[in-house]
Amino acid sequence: MMASDGVNGTPGCRFIKEETVYQGEWLSLGVTTYQDPQGQHRTWETVRRTTRCDGYKTDGATVVAVLKRALHYDQLILVQQFRPAINAFTLEFPAGLCDAGESVEDCAIRELREETGYTGQVISVSPTTCMDPGLSNSTTCLVTAQIDGDDIVNIRPKPHPEEGEFLKVLYFPMNELLTRINDFTKKEAVTVDSRVYMYAMALQLSKGKDPVQRSPGRIDKK
Numbered sequence: 237m238m239a240s241d242g243v244n245g246t247p248g249c250r251f252i253k254e255e256t257v258y259q260g261e262w263l264s265l266g267v268t269t270y271q272d273p274q275g276q277h278r279t280w281e282t283v284r285r286t287t288r289c290d291g292y293k294t295d296g297a298t299v300v301a302v303l304k305r306a307l308h309y310d311q312l313i314l315v316q317q318f319r320p321a322i323n324a325f326t327l328e329f330p331a332g333l334c335d336a337g338e339s340v341e342d343c344a345i346r347e348l349r350e351e352t353g354y355t356g357q358v359i360s361v362s363p364t365t366c367m368d369p370g371l372s373n374s375t376t377c378l379v380t381a382q383i384d385g386d387d388i389v390n391i392r393p394k395p396h397p398e399e400g401e402f403l404k405v406l407y408f409p410m411n412e413l414l415t416r417i418n419d420f421t422k423k424e425a426v427t428v429d430s431r432v433y434m435y436a437m438a439l440q441l442s443k444g445k446d447p448v449q450r451s452p453g454r455i456d457k458k
């Protein structure tokens with residue numbers, strides 16, 4: 237169903253226009269005018285990436301990469317990264333933006349290699365998913381990948397981060413992912429990307445375990 241379609245026969249919403257308020261090198265801030273179901277025009281403040289390639293629906297790829305080695309537990313590869321926008325270190329999946337002409341699969345494999353040094357093999361690719369739709373039109377595809385840790389190319393992985401990227405590669409056992417991420421956040425001042433945390437919660441739930449960590453009503457202060 238398109239955004240302009242109604243639900244159960246009611247009129248829907250539709251995009252009217254976009255006015256750019258600020259145009260930077262990487263991002264733009266615009267005011268989006270849309271029509272609500274009653275026909276009234278409303279506005280929304282919208283962040284867009286300037287880097288999305290022509291004809292692409294997806295800005296980039298997010299790589300859920302599992303390192304597999306003989307006689308070792310499977311490990312999820314995550315990156316700890318300084319993110320200036322939140323003035324904090326984050327725990328994220330390796331990820332990055334698509335180059336022009338690059339498929340999402342190729343983007344995933346390239347970003348995995350740049351950020352972690354590992355050469356992986358794509359297992360699956362999600363549809364385009366949105367990242368923070370109340371803020372921006374930013375989108376990503378979730379690409380699952382396997383890394384053969386016994387392959388010679390993966391014995392001593394050497395990351396090649398881009399200029400301005402400051403990353404540390406971290407390994408979390410898949411069989412106790414949520415517990416280990418929770419433990420990590422208690423020791424290190426990191427903010428966990430919600431995709432990572434949701435993935436860990438879903439794994440926990442799939443084992444029939446409850447992913448509760450914090451007490452209800454608590455406020456996370458700075």
Ligand SMILES: Nc1nc(=O)[nH]c2c1ncn2[C@H]1C[C@H](O)[C@@H](COP(=O)(O)OP(=O)(O)O)O1
Pocket residue numbers: 262263296331332333334398399400401
């Ligand atoms: N919002 C951004 N502001 C910047 O000043 N620079 C940015 C933004 N987004 C991306 N970039 C630049 C910085 C690096 O050179 C590359 C990294 O992008 P990529 O690795 O593809 O994506 P992320 O890992 O998600 O940052 O882009």
